[in-house]
Structure formats: C-alpha cells, structure tokens
Amino acid sequence: MRDFYADDGGDREPQPQAEPGLHPRPEGAVDATSLTIEVDGELFALRPDSGGGTHYTWLSGPNPGYGFGLSPTGDLSLDEHRENIRAFLAMIDPSTGFIGDA
Template sequence: MSGSDGGEWAASPGVAPSSVTDGGAAFRLEVDGEDFELQPDGFGGTHYNWISGPNPGYGFSTSPSLGSLEQHRANIRNFLSMVDRTTGYIEDE
C-alpha cells in the first residue's frame, strides 16, 4: 500500500489527540453478552472500548464505515472472534 506521494504508509502507535476523538457522543452497545463503549472520531471512524472485558482500556478502532448498528455489531463480533478468552487479548499465532 502506498501514500498519495508514492511513499509507503506506516502505522504509528500513539494516543489519539482530542481533536481526533471528538467526533460525537459516545454510546454503549451490548453484543453477545459483552459491553462496548463506542466513540466516533472526527474522521468517520469509531473507537471501541471493551467495557466488560478483562483488560481495562482494551479495544480496537475502525476506519470510516457505514456506522449502522449492524455494522458496529459485525465489527465487535469480528474482534471478539480473534480474542484469546484466557488472556482477553488478541494473540499472535
């Protein structure tokens, strides 16, 4: 994958600045017995915080999507399918 200038894209870990996370009101969603807090970001994506999970603050984020409740549920189910139920984290295989 390459950037608009022809260079390579690279992920860079870090904390999203408040201008990125300030995309609207957070809301909670329960999926398959697990509770998540969803926080829209300022770019059409969503941050998902696994509230009922064993590791505080653990979750995932998505790029812009349709944002429908069914899409959010599908994103959460996909995340949960990758989580090791012993550790509560996504494990490398």
C-alpha cells in the same frame, strides 16, 4: 490571582495549585458522545473519532481501556457495528483477554 476549586468529593475548598483545563478521563472512560451497546453478552462503548472512524472500547472485558478502532465508519448501521465487534471478539485469546497470535 484567582483560586480554582478541585473536585474532591463535594468539599469545595480553594485549591491554589489547581489549574483550569480539561479533566483527564480515566482510561476506558465513556463520555457523553459514546454509544454503549451489548454484543453477545459483552458491553462496548462506541465513540466517533475526528477522522470519520469509530473507537470501540470493550467495557466488560478483562483489560480496562482495551478495544479497537475502524475507519471510515460514518454510514454503518448498528448491526454492522455489532459484526465488527463480533470479528474482534473472535480474535481474542480467552486466557489473556487480548488478541492472540494467529
């Protein structure tokens, strides 16, 4: 049986309990396919989804991993993405950082 190595900050000791597979991403993490943009002082990661849409993750917001998704968005310009983000931010309750009741 082959031993695998766990990423433990540089100490590369064999970890028999480690299993091959994908490293789980922390909630709200940005990956290599993400595009990060600033809109009105707020940072968002834009990541395509498998259905031709976009996941927008609010990186500078008070709630890790919070954001929204839209579909389809394949042909949107950066300015159109910014307008989508502005519409989202306009719905946010400043006291909670979540979309408030209308």
